[in-house]
Amino acid sequence: MTWKQLFTSSIGKKLVMGFTGVFLILFLVVHVGVNACIWANDGGTMFNKAAHFMEATVVIRILEVGLFAGIILHLVQGITLEIQNRKKRSIGYHVPMGNRGSKWYSRSMGLLGTLILLFLIVHIKHFWLPNRLGGLANIHEIGFISYNGKAYHNLYGEMLVVFQSLAVVIVYVLGCISLAYHLMHGFYSAFRTLGLHNPRYVRIVHATGTAFSIIVPLAFAMMPISIYMGWIS
Template sequence: MNWFTKTFSSTIGRKIIMSVTGLFLCSFLVVHLIGNLQLFNDDGGAAFNLYSHFMANNIVIRIMEIVLVLGFLFHIYDAIMLTRRNKAARPIDYAETRPQENSTWSSRNMGLLGTVILVFLIIHLWNFFVPARFGGLEGVVIEEVEYDNLYLKVVQSFQVWWYVLIYVISMIALAYHLIHGFQSAFQTLGLDHKKYTPFIQSFGYAFSVLVCLGFAAIPLYFFFKF
């Protein structure tokens, strides 16, 4: 196992882990967004509450939540370690640099973008996930069965202007993070070819913008609707 430990603790090994976990988290974003689109149903939140109940009580989903948490932790840990190694390798900046000529703004600020996303994630989990999993939600009866009314929690949360603002700003940060990270992940995994790279770049850009627009539309919809 010594070779395994050395491989995945090396710089390239950590980049591979970053890429794999990053793409896995992208798949989670798609699934999460599809579920959240139930909020737009004009049914008083019935579809969303049923969806939330299924997600909270399905054993496969609960196991995947553990995998998801591990994915986040590995992604964050490797990001910190790679940043520290990069700074240690070049403790003193060059006297004259023009980073804007050689890289994009998002690639130069992945640490800042990641920090914004992490802070948002903590707030978001505390506001929605903790009450949904550990109690504190009002009940609602759907077809003579009582469920937790997570839909009401969503409506109430998105009436708070500063929370909506944080949410939208975080989605902008996530979009920039994904625009660079999506293409970078494929490049790290060796899936970089002049024939396919332009498509990967275009798809990654469209994916990043559309997914984050979808998430940002939810708080704005409820803020202006009620």
């Protein structure tokens, strides 16, 4: 047994998907928590300060490198698995099994993952890139905002501008729906891949996974919607 085998065997590849999947789930918790600050209804002060903490704290910047490494690993292994698994049955069935025995989203993790990736490209271009490369000020007038004489990136202002477009809001909501179904299978499946078989814990993970897959993407989707509809000041 070598370390290489651990990553190239069929279960090894799934373990990578499971570990990175759980890591990305943890990231979602942080992301949705920070973003929920926009609902403080204080003109974005709390949100901008929270975002400032995330970009100015060295620990979080290091974790961010880990986050991108996690996403890339999840993506590369996911694509590899999808391609390899599709090659295992050269002649398909005349009558497919369809939904008898499995859910459509469980069978469509590759497709849902691709949709999430497409959304992420748009999303990173909207917020992360301009923020990190200092491009906010170049794109919009609202680049910086000052609280108590200290300058902060006005990410809240960027949100207000970006989510004025109905098309963008629709893309974000579709991204959240893809995420919801991806999690609906992925949350539970990740723990099974990591070896969870005790029935007591399986029940807890199943229930938690279902709740998480509904609540977190719904919270994310409500952000562009509430800005577009003008529900927050």
